[in-house]
Amino acid sequence: MAAVDTEVADEEDEAAEEPARRRLAGKVLVLYVALPLLVLIGAGVGLYMSGILGGSTEEEPEVEVVADPVFYDLPDFLVNLSGPPPAHYLKMRVSLQVVDAEAVKRLEIEMPRVLDGFQTFLRDLRPEDLEGSQGMLSLKEELMRRMTLATQQPLVTDILFREIIVQ
Structure with a gap:
């Protein structure tokens, strides 16, 4: 019976460790993968909208200088x-x-x-x-x-x- 008790105790320890690993794995995934990915996407969209990266090929219209009357x-x-x-x-x-x-x-x-x-x-x-x-x-x-x-x-x-x- 002692052998059965040790097996049950080992299984309980493994079961207790698995949820902890899953929580840690989720936090690691968010901190090291998803968050930097969102920051890079945000930076890319900002560069695109500002016209530095890609953007429109149109030049800004020239402003005519109106002479004083x-x-x-x-x-x-x-x-x-x-x-x-x-x-x-x-x-x-x-x-x-x-x-x-x-x-x-x-x-x-x-x-x-x-x-x-x-x-x-x-x-x-x-x-x-x-x-x-x-x-x-x-x-x-x-x-x-x-x-x-x-x-x-x-x-x-x-x-x-x-x-x-x-x-």
Whole structure:
């Protein structure tokens, strides 16, 4: 019986050691295999997403540098408007947004022609032509058209009203 007891005791010891080995084997598997594998996969995904490893072959789009706007102030306009008495006057200060700094030189050369076109147009206006936002928009469009006719090339991109007084 003693032999049977020793065999049973040996089997119990082996049975007690096996679960301990399995727990240790699971921890070892996680610590030495699964965890480093997850770290490597994470690093690979990070490198891929950042574009260092693989990633897209597209180059980043070039950013166009927009030049600062160039403005040119015209002299003040003071004209009498057409229409029945009493006489009405228009005082106007205008700035022109010019294509570039070189266009300012060209604009200064053409300035007598520009001022003449503006003056003749402004004298034909009536006070009711300048009423409301539609009147201002029409005025701006017509001045822009006359500017292009006077300079014979598009030097000005916009006309900006600094002051308009109808009296």
